[in-house]
Amino acid sequence: MARCCKLVTVFILWALLMLSWCEASRNSLNGYDNSYGRFKSDSLIKRRDDISRLKSFVKASLRAPITVSVSDFGAKGDGETDDTQAFVDAWKKACSSNGAVNLLVPKGKTYFLKPIQLTGPCKSPLTVQILGTLSASQKRSDYKDSSKWIMFDGIDNLSVDGGGTGTVDGNGETWWQNSCKWNKAKPCTKAPTAVTFYNSNNLRVNNLKVRNAQQIQISIEKCSDVEVTNVVVTAPGNSPNTDGIHITNTQNIRVSKSIIGTGDDCISIESGSQNVQINDITCGPGHGISIGSLGDDNSNAFVSGVTVDGAKLSDTDNGVRIKTYQGGSGTASNIIFENIQMENVKNPIIIDQDYCDKSKCPQEKSAVQVRNVVYRNISGTSASDNAITFNCSKNHPCQGIVLDKVNIKGGKATCTNANVIDKGAVLPQCSST
Numbered sequence: 233m234a235r236c237c238k239l240v241t242v243f244i245l246w247a248l249l250m251l252s253w254c255e256a257s258r259n260s261l262n263g264y265d266n267s268y269g270r271f272k273s274d275s276l277i278k279r280r281d282d283i284s285r286l287k288s289f290v291k292a293s294l295r296a297p298i299t300v301s302v303s304d305f306g307a308k309g310d311g312e313t314d315d316t317q318a319f320v321d322a323w324k325k326a327c328s329s330n331g332a333v334n335l336l337v338p339k340g341k342t343y344f345l346k347p348i349q350l351t352g353p354c355k356s357p358l359t360v361q362i363l364g365t366l367s368a369s370q371k372r373s374d375y376k377d378s379s380k381w382i383m384f385d386g387i388d389n390l391s392v393d394g395g396g397t398g399t400v401d402g403n404g405e406t407w408w409q410n411s412c413k414w415n416k417a418k419p420c421t422k423a424p425t426a427v428t429f430y431n432s433n434n435l436r437v438n439n440l441k442v443r444n445a446q447q448i449q450i451s452i453e454k455c456s457d458v459e460v461t462n463v464v465v466t467a468p469g470n471s472p473n474t475d476g477i478h479i480t481n482t483q484n485i486r487v488s489k490s491i492i493g494t495g496d497d498c499i500s501i502e503s504g505s506q507n508v509q510i511n512d513i514t515c516g517p518g519h520g521i522s523i524g525s526l527g528d529d530n531s532n533a534f535v536s537g538v539t540v541d542g543a544k545l546s547d548t549d550n551g552v553r554i555k556t557y558q559g560g561s562g563t564a565s566n567i568i569f570e571n572i573q574m575e576n577v578k579n580p581i582i583i584d585q586d587y588c589d590k591s592k593c594p595q596e597k598s599a600v601q602v603r604n605v606v607y608r609n610i611s612g613t614s615a616s617d618n619a620i621t622f623n624c625s626k627n628h629p630c631q632g633i634v635l636d637k638v639n640i641k642g643g644k645a646t647c648t649n650a651n652v653i654d655k656g657a658v659l660p661q662c663s664s665t
Contacts, residue, residue: 297359300326301336302343309341311367316346327354327387339363339397347378347424352387352432359391362398362440368426370406375424381446383428390432394440394463402426402445404471413472423447423473433457443467444474449494451478454504458485464492469517471495476518479505488512497522498548503533503562510540520550520577523567525587527560527600539568544575547615551580554605555587558625559596567605574612580640581607582618583633583650585625599625608636619643619660622650 300322303309307318326335333356337343341364368381375381381402384390404423412420426445429435435458442449443466450465452458465476476492479485481504488511492498498515501508501523515521521540526533533556545551552569574580585599602624619640624630629649636655645662654661 297332297334298329299334299336301338303338307343309343309364311342311344313344314346315343316348319348323350326358327352329355331356333358335360337362337364342367346374347381349383349385351385354387357389359393361393361395363395365399365401367401368403370403372406379422379424380428381424381426383430384432385430386432388433391436392440393438396439399441400427401443404444404446407446408471411472425451429455438462447473448475448478452482454481456483458482460487461489463490465494467494469495475500479508483507494518501535501538503535505535507537511542513543515543516546516548518548520545520548520553522553522555523564524555525557526564527557530559533560533562533600535564536566542571544573545577546575549578550582551577554583554602556585556600557587558593559598560600561598563601565603570608572610576613576615578616579618579621580612580614581620583622583624583630586623597627599628601628603631606634607638611639613641614643617643620645620662622647624649
């Protein structure tokens with residue numbers, strides 16, 4: 233069986249190599265490579281680099297995986313002993329090893345960790361198997377200037393797999409109690425993100441549980457080619473700013489088959505993100521699935537190619553939302569929300585170009601342009617009088633908004649400065665103003 237698997241691996245990688253070569257050859261015409269917008273000599277250099285990377289991947293795939301356990305480096309896993317340095321040492325060993333590597337966090341133990349940064353590049357594809365529980369320090373002084381608890385930085389070909397038992401626990405209660413959203417007498421300060429993936433390509437996150445983050449639970453920043461599957465993210469509905477999965481400046485990402493219930497957006501998508509696929513998501517409690525906020529502090533923001541296909545939202549503050557500040561610029565475009573069920577959702581469909589989460593936001597003429605947004609096969613019930621709200625900018629109206637087979641009971645539709653097209657049966661209906 234092992235020999236058969238190796239043969240299959242070799243065949244698949246050989247096929248990928250041939251496809252890469254053919255694609256590069258097809259795109260070259262008269263010495264110019266149209267796919268990359270540069271001359272053929274540059275294309276040949278890239279092709280040679282691609283071949284070298286594929287050869288390295290083939291060699292690594294054919295070797296038996298090396299397992300590096302945090303226990304071998306002194307991690308106790310008793311929930312009290314500081315295991316941070318043991319994790320750092322195990323990471324250094326795993327990251328510097330040749331061939332496929334598994335970094336193992338054993339099942340049935342709880343590992344107490346202070347802020348930790350795991351950096352690349354690594355020599356070979358690496359899988360982090362988190363089968364036990366990672367437990368965050370609750371001492372705010374341990375974090376000093378750190379805005380991250382666990383950070384994976386600059387690691388290509390990384391997989392993080394929880395095996396269905398692995399849990400990341402941010403122990404966020406201390407941070408929530410000191411939040412201005414819980415206690416108005418407290419200053420509004422940021423809290424650490426529980427798990428951050430930064431500047432990484434070909435990232436896989438599977439079968440992992442994340443709970444009670446200090447603030448954002450999972451943040452994916454400046455990454456590309458990302459798959460997040462079968463994750464469960466939980467925090468109380470009143471926990472402040474605990475976004476479930478936060479995506480920013482990331483391209484080619486799919487989030488699927490996941491359950492998220494938290495105190496803020498179940499999924500938030502911010503500027504610089506393109507080709508984002510969201511499938512088969514259960515959301516609630518929380519603030520729904522949001523694009524934005526965009527354009528804060530008069531910034532230039534771009535989001536495009538977002539598809540949410542298959543979601544169930546229950547008892548959330550919002551359903552599917554696009555939110556932008558006044559004063560920003562840029563575009564949010566080519567967005568599809570489809571095959572979505574909503575139950576007792578306060579604002580099922582909303583575009584808000586006057587979004588403000590500060591004490592005061594000035595009136596501005598500029599705005600992030602929202603265009604080409606489709607809502608298709610969406611049904612359910614509204615928990616408020618607002619089933620559909622398009623609150624768009626007078627100077628930059630929403631363009632190309634399509635409602636196709638939408639049936640939301642219990643609320644009205646209000647559309648301001650929006651070009652709306654109805655297809656099929658739509659309830660409630662609104663006319664553009």
